[in-house]
Amino acid sequence: xxxxxxxxxxxxxxxxxxxxxxxxxxxxxxxxxxxxxxxxxxxxxxxxxxxxxxxxxxxxxxxxxxxxxxxxxxxxxxxxxxxxxxxxxxxxxxxxxxxxxxxxxxxxxxxxxxxxxxxxxxxxxxxxxxxxxxxxxxxxxxxxxxxxxxxxxxxxxxxxxxxxxxxxxxxxxxxxxxxxxxxxxxxxxxxxxxxxxxxxxxxxxxxxxxxxxxxxxxxxxxxxxxxxxxxxxxxxxxxxxxxxxxxxxxxxxxxxxxxxxxxxxxxxxxxxxxxxxxxxxxxxxxxxxxxxxxxxxxxxxxxxxxxxxxxxxxxxxxxxxxxxxxxxxxxxxxxxxxxxxxxxxxxxxxxxxxxxxxxxxxxxxxxxxxxxxxxxxxxxxxxxxxxxxxxxxxxxxxxxxxxxxxxxxxxxxxxxxxxxxxxxxxxxxxxxxxxxxxxxxxxxxxxxxxxxxxxxxxxxxxxxxxxxxxxxxxxxxxxxxxxxxxxxxxxxxxxxxxxxxx
Numbered sequence: 001x002x003x004x005x006x007x008x009x010x011x012x013x014x015x016x017x018x019x020x021x022x023x024x025x026x027x028x029x030x031x032x033x034x035x036x037x038x039x040x041x042x043x044x045x046x047x048x049x050x051x052x053x054x055x056x057x058x059x060x061x062x063x064x065x066x067x068x069x070x071x072x073x074x075x076x077x078x079x080x081x082x083x084x085x086x087x088x089x090x091x092x093x094x095x096x097x098x099x100x101x102x103x104x105x106x107x108x109x110x111x112x113x114x115x116x117x118x119x120x121x122x123x124x125x126x127x128x129x130x131x132x133x134x135x136x137x138x139x140x141x142x143x144x145x146x147x148x149x150x151x152x153x154x155x156x157x158x159x160x161x162x163x164x165x166x167x168x169x170x171x172x173x174x175x176x177x178x179x180x181x182x183x184x185x186x187x188x189x190x191x192x193x194x195x196x197x198x199x200x201x202x203x204x205x206x207x208x209x210x211x212x213x214x215x216x217x218x219x220x221x222x223x224x225x226x227x228x229x230x231x232x233x234x235x236x237x238x239x240x241x242x243x244x245x246x247x248x249x250x251x252x253x254x255x256x257x258x259x260x261x262x263x264x265x266x267x268x269x270x271x272x273x274x275x276x277x278x279x280x281x282x283x284x285x286x287x288x289x290x291x292x293x294x295x296x297x298x299x300x301x302x303x304x305x306x307x308x309x310x311x312x313x314x315x316x317x318x319x320x321x322x323x324x325x326x327x328x329x330x331x332x333x334x335x336x337x338x339x340x341x342x343x344x345x346x347x348x349x350x351x352x353x354x355x356x357x358x359x360x361x362x363x364x365x366x367x368x369x370x371x372x373x374x375x376x377x378x379x380x381x382x383x384x385x386x387x388x389x390x391x392x393x394x395x396x397x398x399x400x401x402x403x404x405x406x407x408x409x410x411x412x413x414x415x416x417x418x419x420x421x422x423x424x425x426x427x428x429x430x431x432x433x434x435x436x437x438x439x440x441x442x443x444x445x446x447x448x449x450x451x452x453x454x455x456x457x458x459x460x461x462x463x464x465x466x467x468x469x470x471x472x473x474x475x476x477x478x479x480x481x482x483x484x485x486x487x488x489x490x491x492x493x494x495x496x497x498x499x500x501x502x
Contacts, residue, residue: 077119077393082111082250083127083186085160087153088194094229099194101234102227107192110246113378114254117398118386120219126183129156129213129222131164141167145178150212151224152193157181160189160222190253191224200228207231209249211257218263218271219391223253237498244376248367255389256368256382258343258354261307262300264322265390272322273303289353290316291345299353307354308339313416313483314466318343318354322388328381332402333362335410341381342413344370346481358382360481362413364404364428365447370481374450374490377402403447404428417485418469430454430486432470443488449497450490455479 086103088094094102134146145166148156159181167175190209199205209225225246233242255263262273262281273281281300289295290309294316308321321340329341342362343355348370357370358381367376368385379402383394405412408425415424423429427446434441434454441454455478462473467484469476476484493501 078122080115080118080120080188081186082115083184083189084111085157085189085191087191089153094194097234098232102194102232103192106242106246109243110250113247113398114250117383117395119393120187120391123187127186127189127221128162128180128183129160131161131178133164137170139170141172143167150222151191152195152197152226153191160184188220188254189222190250193226194229195226196229197226203230206245207249209253211253211255217265220253220255225249225253237500244367244372251368252356255391256385257356258352260389261354262302264306264388267390269390272306290318295353297353312342315345317345320385324384324388325381328384333405333409333413334407335413337410338413344481348481360479361417361483361485362405363402366402371479374445374495375447416469421470428487430456430488432456445488445490449495451494452488452490454486455489456486
C-alpha cells in the first residue's frame with residue numbers, strides 16, 4: 001500500500017503493502033497472519049457433516065492446485081501477459097478524465113513495463129481463477145458455491161472462473177457442475193478499482209494491492225489494486241510518481257511481498273522451504289519476527305536459503321538471501337561479504353512478519369523500497385528478486401542503476417549512518433551541522449537529481465535506542481523507515497528534470 005506523507009518541505013510516498021485493513025478484504029488467506037481454520041456451521045443450519053469455509057480461504061488453499069492453468073516447461077519462457085479487469089465501481093467516484101487516465105494511460109503504462117521486463121512459463125490455453133466454495137462437507141466435497149471476490153470488485157467476472165462441482169450430499173452421489181468460463185489468454189489477471197475506502201479516508205493513502213489466488217506452483221494468477229481517487233493526478237509533473245506507484249503496486253500483486261518469501265522456488269521448480277503432504281508450508285508457532293517491533297506470530301518462516309535473520313546495527317533484520325539478489329546487492333555496495341539484501345526493518349504494515357520492501361536506509365530510491373522521493377529507480381535488485389522466486393525471468397535491459405550507496409563498501413551497510421553526532425558518509429547522510437532550522441542544510445540529493453534539505457528534526461520523545469545518533473535522543477530523520485537517518489530530501493518542487501522547476 002502506498003501512503004502519501006507530507007513532510008516539512010517536501011512530499012514523499014510511504015509504501016506499506018498488505019495492511020491489516022486490506023486483509024479484511026476478500027483476498028488471499030495467509031497462513032502466516034491468521035492460521036488456517038475451518039469455521040463450524042451450526043448443526044441446524046447445514047447438518048452435522050458440514051463445515052463452512054470463508055471464500056478467501058478456499059480460493060487460496062486447495063483449489064488453485066488443479067490441473068488447469070498448467071504450464072508447459074518445454075514451451076520455454078515468454079513475455080508475461082497481464083489481463084486487466086476494469087472494475088472501477090460507483091457512479092461519481094472518478095470524473096471522466098481521471099477514470100480515462102487511470103484505465104487508459106496509467107495502468108496500461110505500468111502493465112507495459114512489466115510485460116516487457118518479465119517473462120514467465122506461459123499458461124497453456126486460457127487462464128481461469130478458482131470459484132469459491134462457501135461450505136464443505138467434512139470430507140472436503142463442496143456443497144455451496146460462494147461469490148468469488150478479489151479486492152473491492154463485487155465479483156470476479158464469470159468468464160474468468162473455472163468450473164466447480166457442488167454436491168447435495170456427503171457421498172457425492174448427487175452433484176452438479178458449475179460450468180467454467182472461457183478464461184483469458186493471459187498469465188495474470190488484476191482487478192483495478194478506484195474507491196474511496198477506509199484506507200483512503202485519511203488522505204494519506206495513494207494505492208494498495210495484493211494477490212488473491214496462486215497457481216499450483218504458488219505463482220500469483222489473480223490480484224487486485226485499488227487507487228485512492230483523491231490521490232490520482234493527471235498533471236505532467238506528477239507522471240513519474242504516479243507511474244512508479246502503479247508499477248510498485250502491481251509488483252506486490254505479482255508476488256513481491258512478505259507472503260511470498262516462503263513460497264519461492266529454485267530454478268528447477270523445487271521449493272526452497274519445506275512443504276507438508278498437501279504442498280503447504282507449515283506455520284511456525286509463536287515466531288519472533290525480525291524488525292524494530294519484535295512482533296510474535298504464527299508465520300510461514302522461509303528457509304535459510306531464501307531469508308536469513310541477523311542483527312544489523314542493533315536490530316534483527318531479515319535479509320533476502322537468494323542467489324541473484326545476493327549477487328546484485330554485493331555489486332551495488334561493492335561488498336563481497338553480504339549475505340543478501342536487507343528487507344525493511346521498520347513496521348510498514350500491521351501483522352506482517354517479514355518486510356515487503358527493501359530496507360529504506362540502504363535502498364533509498366529503489367522502486368520497491370517503502371518510500372520513494374523525486375525519482376524511483378527500477379533497479380536490477382527487484383528484477384533479481386522476481387527471478388529468484390522461480391516464477392519469472394527478467395530482462396535486465398529494463399533496469400536502471402541504483403546510485404544510492406553505490407560502491408560505498410561494507411561499512412555503509414554494516415555501520416550506523418551517524419556516529420557520535422557526525423555523519424558517517426556526508427555524500428548520503430547529514431547531521432546537526434546541516435539543520436535547516438538553523439539556516440543550513442540546503443543542498444543536493446545524493447543522486448544529484450534534485451534540490452533538497454537535511455530532514456533532521458526533533459521528536460516529542462526519544463527515538464528507539466538503536467536509532468539514537470545524537471546526544472539529544474529525540475533528534476532524527478523525519479523518515480522512520482530510513483532508521484531515522486537524516487539525509488538530503490528533495491523539495492516538493494526540487495526535481496531538476498521538471499521544466500517547471502528550472
